[in-house]
Amino acid sequence: MEKFTIRPIFIPQRNKLILGGILLCIAGVLVSFYAMTNKNLTKFLRENMVSIAELGALSVDGDLIEKIQTVDDMSGDNFRIISNELNKVKDGHPSIKYVYTMRKTDTPDVVTFIVDADNYLTVNNPDKNNNGVIDPEEELPQTGELYNSSHAPQLMLGFDHPTADYKINSDQWGTWLSGYAPIKNSQGEVVALLGIDMSAANVEEVLNRAERASGFLIVLVLAVAASMYSIITVKQKELLLSEEANNIKGSFLTKISHELRTPIVAITGFVDLIFETNKGLEADTKSHLESINLYAQRLIRKVNHIIDFAKIKAAKISVIKSQFYIEELINDVKNSLHPLIKENHIIFKIDIQEAKEKIYLDKEKVFDILSNLIANAIKFTSSGGIIQVSAKIKQQILTLEVSDTGIGIPKQHLDNIFNDFTQLETNESLRKYKGSGLGLFIVKGLVELLQGEISVKSIVNKGTTFTIKLPV
Numbered sequence: 001m002e003k004f005t006i007r008p009i010f011i012p013q014r015n016k017l018i019l020g021g022i023l024l025c026i027a028g029v030l031v032s033f034y035a036m037t038n039k040n041l042t043k044f045l046r047e048n049m050v051s052i053a054e055l056g057a058l059s060v061d062g063d064l065i066e067k068i069q070t071v072d073d074m075s076g077d078n079f080r081i082i083s084n085e086l087n088k089v090k091d092g093h094p095s096i097k098y099v100y101t102m103r104k105t106d107t108p109d110v111v112t113f114i115v116d117a118d119n120y121l122t123v124n125n126p127d128k129n130n131n132g133v134i135d136p137e138e139e140l141p142q143t144g145e146l147y148n149s150s151h152a153p154q155l156m157l158g159f160d161h162p163t164a165d166y167k168i169n170s171d172q173w174g175t176w177l178s179g180y181a182p183i184k185n186s187q188g189e190v191v192a193l194l195g196i197d198m199s200a201a202n203v204e205e206v207l208n209r210a211e212r213a214s215g216f217l218i219v220l221v222l223a224v225a226a227s228m229y230s231i232i233t234v235k236q237k238e239l240l241l242s243e244e245a246n247n248i249k250g251s252f253l254t255k256i257s258h259e260l261r262t263p264i265v266a267i268t269g270f271v272d273l274i275f276e277t278n279k280g281l282e283a284d285t286k287s288h289l290e291s292i293n294l295y296a297q298r299l300i301r302k303v304n305h306i307i308d309f310a311k312i313k314a315a316k317i318s319v320i321k322s323q324f325y326i327e328e329l330i331n332d333v334k335n336s337l338h339p340l341i342k343e344n345h346i347i348f349k350i351d352i353q354e355a356k357e358k359i360y361l362d363k364e365k366v367f368d369i370l371s372n373l374i375a376n377a378i379k380f381t382s383s384g385g386i387i388q389v390s391a392k393i394k395q396q397i398l399t400l401e402v403s404d405t406g407i408g409i410p411k412q413h414l415d416n417i418f419n420d421f422t423q424l425e426t427n428e429s430l431r432k433y434k435g436s437g438l439g440l441f442i443v444k445g446l447v448e449l450l451q452g453e454i455s456v457k458s459i460v461n462k463g464t465t466f467t468i469k470l471p472v
Contacts, residue, residue: 040292044274044285045177046164049198053179054162056089056099057194062185065101065192068114071143079115079143086117089196097174098197101183102147104159109150114143114192155180158193168200175201293339317449319362326359326366326391326398327352333370334389340375345383354392359472361398365446366470372439373402373466380464381406393472400468408460417456418444 064078073079086099099117149155154163158180165178176197183192274281274289281289330350334341341348370389377387385405392399409417418440443466447454452470 040285040289042166042168042177044278044281044289045168045198045200046166046179047282047285049164049177049179049196050162050181052093052096052198053158053164053181053194053196056092056196057162057181057183059089060085060101060183060192060194062183062189062191065103065114065183066185068143074143082115083117086115089194090117093198095199096196097176097199098195100195102155102193102195103191105146109148109156111147111149111155111193113145113147152178154178155193155195158182158195159190174199290339317365317446319365319449321360321362323358323360324363325357326355326393326400329363329367330370330389330391333367333374336371337374337378340378341387344378344381346378346381347384347386349386349388351388351390352392354394355398357393359393359398361470361472362450365450369443369446369468370400370402372443376439377402377404377406377464380404396472398470398472400470401465403463403465405463408462408464409456409458410460411458414456414458418454 060082064082067073067078068076068082082101086101090096090099101114101116102111103114105112152165154165155178157163159182162179162181164180168175168177170176177200179196179198181194182190183194185191272293327350330352334348334350340346374387374389381387381404387402387404390401390403444454447468447470450470452468454469455467456464457467458464
């Protein structure tokens with residue numbers, strides 16, 4: 001294991017509070033992610049369950065169901081036909097385990113079984129695993145057998161309209177989500193209920209993994225915060241932060257940030273998979289999934305800020321140049337920030353009339369510069385405001401401008417906005433705009449790395465314009 005020797009250091013109280021705040025915010029976002037993922041996956045599965053139950057009920061002959069009343073009817077043709085129809089419903093989806101029918105009795109909350117999908121297939125051989133014993137899970141309901149539905153309120157509602165349980169339930173037979181729908185006869189009268197139990201083991205495993213990952217990361221983040229606080233408090237307050245400690249901090253922040261970034265990227269990938277495999281999502285479900293994606297992208301940007309901050313402080317960023325069109329890069333930045341632009345109802349304009357030729361720069365660094373500036377502009381621009389990105393090339397100099405119609409920056413603060421952890425908290429109107437205070441510091445560091453210049457002009461309540469000049 002690599003060993004470090006740390007000389008006594010002193011870190012200002014304000015920086016300790018900011019660092020602790022960032023770590024606690026990350027922990028809070030992880031908790032929110034798990035809760036929202038749990039809620040939306042269950043909601044998505046329930047909506048599918050309602051549709052499956054509704055379609056399944058339409059395939060069951062309600063007139064034949066009415067003719068099955070007693071155990072003696074289990075050997076008749078009507079019973080066989082209905083059982084076969086239920087088996088077709090069961091075979092329609094690999095996760096469906098049980099399909100059954102019920103009818104009401106004169107006693108509230110008590111129903112009686114009619115036909116089960118497995119009844120006819122196993123009536124002569126209920127010992128399905130051939131172990132010589134009829135196990136509890138192999139005991140099939142008999143026609144006329146009573147069932148108390150008081151613990152399943154959605155079941156009784158299923159006689160009126162298609163519905164499903166709101167929670168995933170676990171019992172001795174597995175983990176399930178159940179759906180219900182009314183079965184009607186040829187006169188349109190409700191004569192029975194179709195019930196479907198679908199295995200939710202895969203969903204439960206996904207949620208358990210997310211919970212374990214979130215719990216581990218929260219413990220890790222809090223442990224990191226506690227460790228850093230312990231290190232800070234035992235150091236002598238009169239010595240400056242040594243270069244050696246700076247390098248250690250940068251390496252530490254980079255490693256921790258990469259560990260945090262991996263599960264967040266996995267969450268966004270899982271959301272994208274749901275979008276790709278389910279084109280007919282309801283508007284409400286789609287909105288919730290988009291919210292998960294939006295907050296995941298926000299957290300990824302914060303983690304990226306920490307990584308870039310550590311690299312800039314340690315002077316460990318290399319420049320890799322390539323040829324590209326600035327118009328394409330600006331559109332890539334716009335697309336990456338589309339959820340934020342949409343959420344804040346921003347009017348986004350691009351002007352590249354004087355920058356049509358290819359340029360030779362570090363594409364990734366220019367992307368990060370524009371991404372940080374535009375994200376910053378979105379944060380300080382009210383709904384319906386305008387953000388414009390313009391580019392022009394003249395005498396081998398690329399000039400980029402990012403302008404907004406936001407709240408502006410007071411003149412007395414313009415000299416400090418590029419300092420790390422700067423959020424202009426002395427201005428009452430700006431305190432509600434939360435952030436890490438690293439974005440503009442990173443922008444300036446990257447611009448200087450590319451041997452460029454950055455300047456800013458701003459008018460309070462009118463807007464702000466950042467101008468960047470880079471040699472190409």
